[in-house]
Amino acid sequence: MLNIPTQAFPAPNSQQRIGPSSQSGRNKVALKPGHSLMDWIRFSKSGKDLTGLRGRLIEVTQEELQKHNTRDDCWTCIRGMVYNVTPYMDYHPGGEEELMKAAGIDGTELFDQVHRWVNYESMLKECLVGRMATAIKGTHTFALYDWFQTDVSVHLVIYAKRKIPSTGCTSVDLQAGVLRLEVLLGKMSYMIHLRLAEEVEENVAVHTAASVGKIQVSVRKQAKRKWTSLGQPLEFHNTFLRKKDRALFYRNCVLVSKTEVNHNTHVFRLQLPRGTVRHVPVGKHVYLKALIKDTEVVRPYTPVDQTMAAASHHSSQDSDLYLMIKVYPDGVLTQHLNSLQIGDLISVSGPEGTFSLRPLRDVTHLYLLAAGTGFTPMARLIRLALQDIDTIRKTKLLFFNRQEEDVLWHRELDELAANDERFQVEYVLSVPSDGWTGRKGRVDECILKDFLSRPDVSKCYACVCGPTAFTELTIGLLKQQGFSEEELHAFQG
Structure with a gap:
């Protein structure tokens, strides 16, 4: 990874993260001099045989994979492809111990917990041993x-x-x-x-x-x-695989327009290729990929509708993709995106994420708690709740920001609340101006008690998105207020 200063928000492991992710679920270790990402790229392109197979690709059985499980002979499998990661051991930012957790086994799940967006195929290209011999073929049992x-x-x-x-x-x-x-x-x-x-x-x-x-x-x-x-x-x-075992597939989309939301955030409108038909479901995110200074940089973003006034079902008929992107002064990808001209291409993956609408069946009260750009998955969810889920009688958004100028779609949210009594929004500012009359501070038990209500014979559900610390604290506070695991969803990358 590039060594970029971390930001307090969005969270490093949040899908809203736009700057580089330097703390994504595991500890970094100090690498030896000469073992940076660029050093690895140079070493992997040096022509040395990194697999020990002299360029041959083989089919690897489960038994064979399990044999290669030591520090000096370490193979792992990611999405059906087997890599000899022994040469990479000293270059891994997470250290030898983390890499050894996947030694001799299918490391896909471990990889996805931290690196779902990383282009391992490019990074480990010269370490490719071959394909696992256990791919699940599509059968009439499934489709x-x-x-x-x-x-x-x-x-x-x-x-x-x-x-x-x-x-x-x-x-x-x-x-x-x-x-x-x-x-x-x-x-x-x-x-x-x-x-x-x-x-x-x-x-x-x-x-x-x-x-x-x-x-x-x-x-x-x-x-x-x-x-x-x-x-x-x-x-x-004609294969039927676990979704997480599929490599990300990217399409080149055209930047059609860029609309200002506030002082540092824009909505990017992207047009899909002519031969592509795809709709990103509510609550899912996509990945953007760009080659910046000979290094692929990939980050996740959650689509929004064109405006808060745009109905969610209308967007399903609109092939264009709308991404609300906050531009950071030191954000590698966001600075690149901000420099693009209308008509330029952006590589976009298909939809990803664990959110499901199924738990919302029969819900009567929906509570959404967001911080900063953690608002983006909530935007379409609000419209969906108001238009498509008849059982939901009340949708409430508690929106945390630093200053009033940071609030995304402030006017649109106020207009929606004024025009639909089923929707309510409250803002909380941590660094308010002298003239601010709304809530002040950060998420705590007192604020949540005032915000939440659990009427008798009601079915409640709460969604949370923001920095890791915000999300973990809020989920814990919600549990203290009586919410069960089944009544909670945390949006995380």
């Missing part, structure tokens, strides 16, 4: 696909064999005749990956029959002739 054609079009049909969300579970990318389709089914991911047999138009249509679990993807042929096959299977075609 299957079929296809049919007319004179002018080709239709691919996915049968998920279960009810699915009406939006957000399907991502389709059609680029240069290659079709990549991913369907999220709970914690699992089903993928179709084909080089199509003939040339097609780039426009893609997706129709979802949620109640029966059917997804139909349609493309138009360039020539009116009969296809004898759908196409040639590519990597991971």
Whole structure:
């Protein structure tokens, strides 16, 4: 990682983090001189055999992987790919002890706890041993696909064999005749990956029959002739894997506009490629990636609607992506993003995150507690609660900021509260001006007692997002107020 000064907010391991993440769930150790990230990049490109296999790629069994579990012979598996990380041991910012936790085993889960956004494929490219021999193939037990054609079009049909969300579970990318389709089914991911047999138009249509679990993807042929096959299977075609075992997939989006929100925050509007159909569900985030000074920098951001007045279901029809980004003076990626011109490209991943709407069923009172840009996942959740969840009678936002000028969408939130009695917002400032008449201070038991109410025969749910210290303290205080684990969600990267 680049050695950048840390900021107090957003939290280093929060999905709202825009500056570099230097404290993301594990302790850094002091590396020896000559063992920085740039030193590792130079060493890995030196031409030395870092795998011990002289350039060969092999298929690795579980038994073989387990043999390589020592400091001097350390292999690990990340998303089905096996790496010899022995040469990297002295370069790892988390130290040898942390890296050894994944020795000889599948380290995907350990990796994701700290490094989900890191481009390990690039960093460990020269350490690649091969692929695990245990990839789970898609079977009819989970999902299957079929296809049919007319004179002018080709239709691919996915049968998920279960009810699915009406939006957000399907991502389709059609680029240069290659079709990549991913369907999220709970914690699992089903993928179709084909080089199509003939040339097609780039426009893609997706129709979802949620109640029966059917997804139909349609493309138009360039020539009116009969296809004898759908196409040639590519990597991971017809596979059914855990979502966390899929590597992040990026698309190049166009910066369409940049709208000022306050003195240091803008809404970036990004346009998806023509052949891409994808919707980011409420509460999920995406990753942005950029090559800055020969180093890939990746950070997570939560999409918002175009404004607070924009209905959440309208955004599902809008293919553009809106990201509220705070620009830090020493933020490597945010400074880069701020320098982009309209028409420039930005690499954007698919949706990530653990938030689910399922716990909101039958909820009557929704409490949202946010600090700074921790507001971004709350923005769409507020609109969803007011428009699409009939049981919710009250949605309350407690919004913590340093000064009044830092409050995001202040006017929009006030207007929404004035126009809809089901929504209420309260602001808390830690460094208020002399003229501020609202709440002052930081999150504590007293503030929460005043903010929360649990009417009889009510079902409550609370969401929290902000710096790690804020989130942990707030979750603890909410539990003291009687909230159970099932009634709480902490947005974290």
